[in-house]
Each structure stands twice: as structure tokens, then as C-alpha cells.
Amino acid sequence: MVADVDGEFTTFVEERGAALLRVAYALAGNQHAAEDLLQNALAKAYARWPRIRGDAEPYVKRILYHDQVSGWRRRARRSEVPVAQVPELAAAGDDGRETDLRLLLLEALRALPPRQRAVLTLRYLEDLSVEQTAALLGCRAGTVASQSSRALARLRRLVPGLDELTDRPGVTR
The missing domain is CATH 1.10.1740 (Rna Polymerase Sigma Factor; Chain: A)
Incomplete structure (x- = not known):
């Protein structure tokens, strides 16, 4: 056995x-x-x-x-x-705007509250539905929807160039 x-x-x-x-x-x-x-x-x-x-x-x-x-x-x-300003994220000599945005996005994700980060991970990385996410986290579907909306809004505030990065062909929101 x-x-x-x-x-x-x-x-x-x-x-x-x-x-x-x-x-x-x-x-x-x-x-x-x-x-x-x-x-x-x-x-x-x-x-x-x-x-x-x-x-x-x-x-x-x-x-x-x-x-x-x-x-x-x-x-x-x-x-x-808390810090007043995000430290310089680009490597010396790196002029890649996309790299800067990705690093800034990573920092912004780390700044999200735990529930919001879990919701984004389940919804957009795991590609689960609102209902599946709610069941996994043990909350209501409305909570998942509101947490997702708040998290995305906060990410857009923290990473102003995020919309430009996701507006490229082949990238879905």
C-alpha cells in the first residue's frame, strides 16, 4: 500500500x-x-x-x-x-521600455493585497472563471469580480504604461 x-x-x-x-x-x-x-x-x-x-x-x-x-x-x-518613490528599475544601459514596464508591473503585483494577487493569478494566469475562482478561494463570485476590478485598476495606476504594453497585437487583456 x-x-x-x-x-x-x-x-x-x-x-x-x-x-x-x-x-x-x-x-x-x-x-x-x-x-x-x-x-x-x-x-x-x-x-x-x-x-x-x-x-x-x-x-x-x-x-x-x-x-x-x-x-x-x-x-x-x-x-x-512604504516608500515615497519606486527605485530605479532599469539596468545600466538598458533602454528597453518593455523591460522597464515588466519590472514595474512585477513590483506593482507585489504591492497588491494578498487576496487581489490571488484573484489575478487564478483569473488570468490559471484562466479560471469567476465562479471557479470563488469556489477555490471560498468566497462569493461578486467578491472575485470586485477584487479583480480593484486589482486591475490599481495596477493601471501604479504602472501607467501597462495599457500600451497590452495593446499590442496578440496580447489579450
């Missing part, structure tokens, strides 16, 4: 690990934090594997979202330091 559990879990991680790491990266904002977040989520999933094996991916994603939101809340209570 233990060998079956180990084999099934290993197969799941091999097949879905890369996709789960992308979600973790979108939530965490950097590779190392994403790997830690995913490792912790997989450890929790392994402990419950016999009960979740048929529906494991949504379960692991829920762990990722909840753990990351909890982490944001803990850090926000301890270490949030």
Missing part, C-alpha cells in the same frame, strides 16, 4: 510539478520562494494523499494559494515599509 502511494504521488509530481511551479512562481514572485512554497504544499498533499489522490491538483493549488496568502499576511504585519 505504501509503495502504491509513493508511486502515485511521484507520478503526480512528475506530471504536474512544472505547472504547479509556474503557479507558485506567480504567487511568490521569485524562483526560490516558489520552490519552497511548492515543496511545502506537496509535503502537505503527500500526508493526505490517500484521501485526495483523485482530485490532487486543485487540492495542491488551494494549499499554494492559502499558504502564500498567509505568508503575505504574516510579513505585512511585521515588515511592510
Whole structure:
């Protein structure tokens, strides 16, 4: 029985690990934090594997979202330091406007409240519907819609050139 559990879990991680790491990266904002977040989520999933094996991916994603939101809340209570101006983001000699916008967008995403960042990740990275996002986060569809609207509005305020970046052919909003 233990060998079956180990084999099934290993197969799941091999097949879905890369996709789960992308979600973790979108939530965490950097590779190392994403790997830690995913490792912790997989450890929790392994402990419950016999009960979740048929529906494991949504379960692991829920762990990722909840753990990351909890982490944001803990850090926000301890270490949030407002600054008057965003530091210079472009590398020396880099005249790429698109690179600057992407870096500014990354900073703006990090500045969003945890719930808004989770909603944007689920809606636009995971391409989930409002209803699916609400079910995953344990809230109403109206909450998802309002959080999404507020998050996008705030991103547009924080990153004025964002509309220019997304108005290119082949880029959807």
C-alpha cells in the first residue's frame, strides 16, 4: 500500500510539478520562494494523499494559494515599509521600455493585497472563471469580480504604461 502511494504521488509530481511551479512562481514572485512554497504544499498533499489522490491538483493549488496568502499576511504585519518613490528599475544601459514596464508591473503585483494577487493569478494566469475562482478561494463570485476590478485598476495606476504594453497585437487583456 505504501509503495502504491509513493508511486502515485511521484507520478503526480512528475506530471504536474512544472505547472504547479509556474503557479507558485506567480504567487511568490521569485524562483526560490516558489520552490519552497511548492515543496511545502506537496509535503502537505503527500500526508493526505490517500484521501485526495483523485482530485490532487486543485487540492495542491488551494494549499499554494492559502499558504502564500498567509505568508503575505504574516510579513505585512511585521515588515511592510512604504516608500515615497519606486527605485530605479532599469539596468545600466538598458533602454528597453518593455523591460522597464515588466519590472514595474512585477513590483506593482507585489504591492497588491494578498487576496487581489490571488484573484489575478487564478483569473488570468490559471484562466479560471469567476465562479471557479470563488469556489477555490471560498468566497462569493461578486467578491472575485470586485477584487479583480480593484486589482486591475490599481495596477493601471501604479504602472501607467501597462495599457500600451497590452495593446499590442496578440496580447489579450
